[in-house]
Amino acid sequence: MAILTRTTEHSEPPASDPKPVILETQGLTRRFGKVTAVNDLSISVKQGEVFGLLGPNGAGKSTVIKMLTTLLPVSAGKAILAGYDVTRQATAVRRVLGYVPQALSADGSLTGYENLLIFAKLYEIPYRGRDRRIREILEFMGLYDAAHRLVRTYSGGMIRKLEIAQSILHQPKILFLDEPTVGLDPIARTQVWNLVKQICVEHDTTIFLTTHFLEEADSLCHRVTIMQQGTVVTTGTPSDLKASLGKPNATLDDVFIHYTGNQLTSGVNYRDTARTRRAAQRLG
Numbered sequence: 001m002a003i004l005t006r007t008t009e010h011s012e013p014p015a016s017d018p019k020p021v022i023l024e025t026q027g028l029t030r031r032f033g034k035v036t037a038v039n040d041l042s043i044s045v046k047q048g049e050v051f052g053l054l055g056p057n058g059a060g061k062s063t064v065i066k067m068l069t070t071l072l073p074v075s076a077g078k079a080i081l082a083g084y085d086v087t088r089q090a091t092a093v094r095r096v097l098g099y100v101p102q103a104l105s106a107d108g109s110l111t112g113y114e115n116l117l118i119f120a121k122l123y124e125i126p127y128r129g130r131d132r133r134i135r136e137i138l139e140f141m142g143l144y145d146a147a148h149r150l151v152r153t154y155s156g157g158m159i160r161k162l163e164i165a166q167s168i169l170h171q172p173k174i175l176f177l178d179e180p181t182v183g184l185d186p187i188a189r190t191q192v193w194n195l196v197k198q199i200c201v202e203h204d205t206t207i208f209l210t211t212h213f214l215e216e217a218d219s220l221c222h223r224v225t226i227m228q229q230g231t232v233v234t235t236g237t238p239s240d241l242k243a244s245l246g247k248p249n250a251t252l253d254d255v256f257i258h259y260t261g262n263q264l265t266s267g268v269n270y271r272d273t274a275r276t277r278r279a280a281q282r283l284g
């Protein structure tokens with residue numbers, strides 16, 4: 001049974017949207033010795049919003065996600081997620097979030113079903129409903145027919161879908177995706193983005209993502225924040241940011257270059273390829 005069935009075009013939420021704030025940070029800071037990876041980050045994200053964190057390599061995006069998912073202690077400031085303090089109520093915070101890290105989080109020596117079963121147990125999904133929930137998710141992700149194949153035989157896109165499936169088994173309020181489409185071919189990338197849209201629209205799940213694909217950030221995100229060397233340089237809806245440049249047909253790439261002086265590659269580069277191959281090796 002499919003739990004999510006529509007592919008929905010994304011539109012910006014109406015100005016009068018009364019949705020509550022689900023994530024708020026104030027002065028969030030993380031230092032590694034003398035390096036300030038994230039400096040005084042204050043952001044607010046609403047329920048059901050797709051929020052994109054953009055920035056060149058080393059800007060601090062992954063460090064932000066690691067702090068918000070309780071994997072890394074904060075050096076200063078605070079973050080409240082679904083009403084829980086990330087530092088003082090870490091266990092409660094972990095229950096309401098899903099996280100797909102950059103690194104591989106599926107086990108290649110197990111089947112898709114077995115990987116999901118492990119996560120179902122981790123999330124304490126009651127034994128009675130477990131099988132049904134796993135089947136629902138497999139169907140939604142388009143992985144039903146591959147459920148009993150070893151994950152090492154999956155394509156990169158299938159693995160990424162499985163990892164997203166793992167992270168939403170427990171129906172989190174907010175889903176963190178750290179470069180979810182890196183290393184995927186254009187078809188797999190589009191499939192992943194469509195799934196992300198569906199998760200957001202059908203379940204009102206907040207999506208907090210990082211990406212280097214600005215075209216996708218433009219079509220997916222209600223709002224984006226651009227960081228540079230740990231500091232926020234601008235925040236807004238993609239359309240407002242593009243309009244603020246005051247030049248016709250401006251793209252989010254233009255916005256990015258304007259604020260950071262950096263050009264991002266929109267194709268699969270050497271770094272992505274190396275990362276994908278490392279992942280493939282580990283799976284094999």
Ligand SMILES: Nc1ncnc2c1ncn2[C@@H]1O[C@H](COP(=O)(O)OP(=O)(O)OP(=O)(O)O)[C@@H](O)[C@H]1O
Nearest residue numbers: 032035036037055056057058059060061062063064
């Ligand atoms: N564990 C660590 N120890 C020391 N320095 C770190 C650590 N993790 C991150 N940093 C530093 O913090 C800064 C931000 O890194 P981070 O990985 O958050 O950037 P990013 O924007 O996610 O980059 P990328 O796009 O390459 O993934 C970098 O200067 C990085 O070298």
